[in-house]
Amino acid sequence: MYRVMSAALATIVLVACSSGIQTPSLNYAGAASEQTSSIKTNSPRTSQTAGKRIAKLGSATAQSNRRVRLDPLRAAKLINAYRRKNGLKPIKLHSKLTLAAKRHSLDLARTDRISHYGSDGSNPFDRVRRSGYRPRLAAENVGTGQLSLGEVLKSWKASKGHNKNLLLKGVRHMGIALVEDDKTEFKTFWTLVLGAPI
Secondary structure: OEEEOOOOOEEEEEEEOOOOOEEEEEEEEOOOOOEEEOOOOOOOOEEEEOOEEEEOOOOOOOOOOOOOOOOHHHHHHHHHHHHHHOOOOOOEEOHHHHHHHHHHHHHHHHHOOOOOOOOOOOOHHHHHHHOOOOEEEEEEEEEEOOOOHHHHHHHHHOOHHHHHHHOOOOOOEEEEEEEEOOOOOOOEEEEEEEEEEO
16 A cells, blocks of 8 residues: 555556566645545556565566666756647756765665565655755656666656656756666666655
């Protein structure tokens, strides 16, 4: 089960990315109340454990010896071009949201899973606040297994929930991170955090 921090606006969507891996997207608006939603997936590769979604990956993941690169400035440029194309204002990279994204990607890599909940039970809103950013709105996209920025952005755009976050009105800042760990099943762990301050 996922906790949702807002009665006003909360979306949780599970979708299949181009790599065949299930990736969730989640957004929070405010922290006025808590409500609970249950997540169900029909993927045989996914199990639910103690409120944490743990995705199991079969042999479909592309194995690669090449290093995956993330250029945050390029990511911001591509996301902003997409937002402008859809009539939205551009957003800026923010060091505190980048910190929140990096910490979550590191945690996902350490535990080799995909989830909006950290191994300590934290949700995206918690992690954004811990980074020192005071959010009025926070949204998060995560992905595992994608081998390039282009691939992860393509999968997020193709997903209703992820795309909604990319085109979320009112966000002003973003942070994005990638952690690569060849010793894990998933290999790559992407986190995009979007936010607007109080």
